[in-house]
Amino acid sequence: MRLGLLADIHGDGIGFQRALDWFASQATDHILCAGDVVDRGPDADAIVQELIKRAIPCIKGNHEFTLLREHSRWSQSSQRERLASRGRIVTQATLEYVAALPTSLRLQFDDQRLVLAHGAPWSDVVDMLPEARSSKWQRLLNEHPHDQIIVLGHTHRPMHVRCGHLRVLNPGSVYGVTIRDSHSCAIYDTISASLTLYDLKTQQTRLCPVVEAESRPRDHI
Incomplete structure (x- = not known):
């Protein structure tokens, strides 16, 4: 199973279309979006119509909450x-x-149980990074004993973290204007358990290295 992963599109219609084209060329089985479709770029309406047309599962990110609160x-x-x-x-x-x-959404593909969220499954504004404190990773393990894959966004930073029985993935941001943005999408292969990143500017691919999470508190010296 090959899963096309999107996050933090932020109204970037050009990057979004490049991601869809790459997914098509790689014969992905499903496409998922981990939120922040709107705000910053001008193409949110067209992107939403395409998400609806393709029935791409998507969740709210913090910018969706901001739009709903401030639009009027x-x-x-x-x-x-x-x-x-x-x-x-x-x-x-x-x-x-x-x-x-x-x-958030819980999905199942063959024997793989997957959770789609934005910052973390319990908050749209939490940063989950490989160097996050161990209590965050332990919370993921405790709250998802029967899941295998967690797909997140929010940080604009690609990652592939192995945390006990979980694979925690972030494709980075489709949006690519500031130095913080990765301007990328990704494909996760459930057979090889590999995350391939696609740079939407250079059109180059690379494997995202697997990082082991520190899910237990370190001993105090």
Whole structure:
């Protein structure tokens, strides 16, 4: 099973289309999106229509919550044109789509149980990074005893962490404007347990190295 992974698109229609084209060329079986579809780039409406058309599972990220909270105020702003160019004013159809998104999803592909979330399964704003404190990784293990794969976004940083029985994956951000953004997507192969990253600017691929999580508190010296 080959899973195409997207996160943090942020209205970047060009990057999004490049990711879809790569997934098609690699014969991916499913595509998943770990949130932050909207805000920053101007193409959220077109991206949402494509997500709907392709029935791509997606969840809310923190920028979806921001859009829902602020859209009415932004729409009445004297800076409407500038805000629209930053993806902060969208159509009613996009608003309804975003409002209906879950905060996390549990999916199953063959014998693989997968959880799709944004920052962490318990919060859209938590940063899960390989160097995160051990209590975060232990919480993942404790709360997901029967899952095999966790797909996250939020950090804009690709990662492949092995944490006990879990593989915790982040494809990085489709959005690629600032130095923080990875401008990437990824394919996870469930047979080889490998995460292949695709650079949306250079169109080069590379394997994401596997990092072991520290899920137990270190002894104090």
